[in-house]
Amino acid sequence: MKPLLSSVKTRTGLGVLLLFAVIAVIGPWIAPHSPSAMSPDILQPPSARHLLGTTQSGQDVFSQLLVGTRGVLVVGFLSAVIATVLSCVVGITSGYLGGLADETLSATGNIFLVLPGLPLIIIIASLLPESGNLVVAAVIGLTGWAWGARVLRAQTLSLRRRDYVTAARAIGEPTWRVIVVEILPNLSAVIISSFVGTVINAVLSVITLSFIGVVDLSEWNWGTILFWAQSNQALAQNAWWWFVPAGLCIALLGTALALVNFGIDELVNPRLRIPHATVSRGQRRRLPAPARRRTYMRVGFTAVLPDTAVPRPPDAPASAPPQPSAADFVPLGSPAAVKELT
Template structure:
């Protein structure tokens, strides 16, 4: 009967950075070497650049009328026009800025609040931990999207920053809970106890000893919040809750739906905006997958040796952890 042999055993570095310098160096480069993460970063980078320069390079004013009413893509209008002759490509270029500003503003604010509350609660313990945990539990059960709809409906002039602030205020609790749990597991580690015994200040222990070990988790929470913020803003614009005069991808879909673009066969009116939403969502998801492979030791080991596994005809599966000799690691 045929048997399968495992190559050898290697040591997986612990969260506090144990392991040889070569292994630590390889792990720092793993995220950038990950094909999923790099593809996602490229997609997000393209949209970020478009958000900065889009209004300047747009072929025309997105509100400018023309005689080419409901015209399909052509040399004059690369993505066609709407029912008033407005250029769809210009609307998408100008609207990208609003989508990116809301998404990343909400992600940054929610991440900062979650880090402050979660790490502080996990490290100080006692009554402070109980109070901050209770605060997190309160915000954890607040329905985000209905609250955003109510606030945006009561503030007709509410812009993207208002929506981002509401998403951040209501969206930090889950990340704070995860960070608190991880901080509880780190605060009694030997390297933290050694820093405390050496008389290090609390802020120094938090910033230099604990936060570096939470980087991947913080990044994953940030990406998740950005994704939710982008979807929320587009949803609010599509249902007409926010101002329909401020261009973003949801506004384009709102006007297309209001004027029955699908029934008229004007696919160019809604398809480009939908494709942009799908691409940005895919980019954020791929980055999240890359972070997950960096955090999870099993996925990290598979990612490090993906090419070698493919060369040997081995298919990784759930529960599979490929390992190699440290001597073989050194030859690479």
């Protein structure tokens, strides 16, 4: 299996995430000004004194951006942890136990699955007396676990029929040990991919809630910056430095999470691993053009061999039959294959 960190996309995404994590930790300490402090410098463009300019109240945009990174990441990852734990408990348990437990848990998941997520979060957050980052993270996590539970249930239904699971049950292993030791490790890639997807949805949700002014606006995040920029008509005043940096940070964080998700998909998807498992990149460059094209042809999960003969083993006798080559195989979809089928 191809290592996760061998993908350039995954390394790039993890590098950007690490950068944002460092900013979230040290951001309030290295901020040159207090994010809420007002000054006489009103709507000033970026300068040496204010790296990203100031707002209509003289607040430093760069300080708001540094301090607001922590709120976005805390809500995103905390809500993803809550949703992932709930999806694992509900999905794996219902898929393994079956019967009445499966029907009950599946019905509960289906109810949450058909509920409109963002409107429900808006209603719950607006009804709460205090809607800080922790409360918003809990609300997003409690309403965003259903889809992950459905995917894990489907995977568990497939794994519960495997031989090693049947053997563990036959020797008297308790249910919790079969789930934790035998089934859960085989679902790790799916769980990680679901976690990353939940982080993306949670980040977009908390920024949306802040942008429409539902949550507590005294806690800074990127959505709060956009809310005040929109309320004070920053676009009409050509104050691009007020909202463009926050928008770029949102796009960069979403891109980094998407790159990590793509890398996980390449790791768990057999179809995406076939070109790497068939022949190395250096060997593929030395092959002729037709062979390079046939390297990517597949029959199900099996790659078609290139036009290179398989070498004879050193210890094979002289009378041994010759090893098959790619000429003995008919590529799928070729006229010869169609002729043989008809």
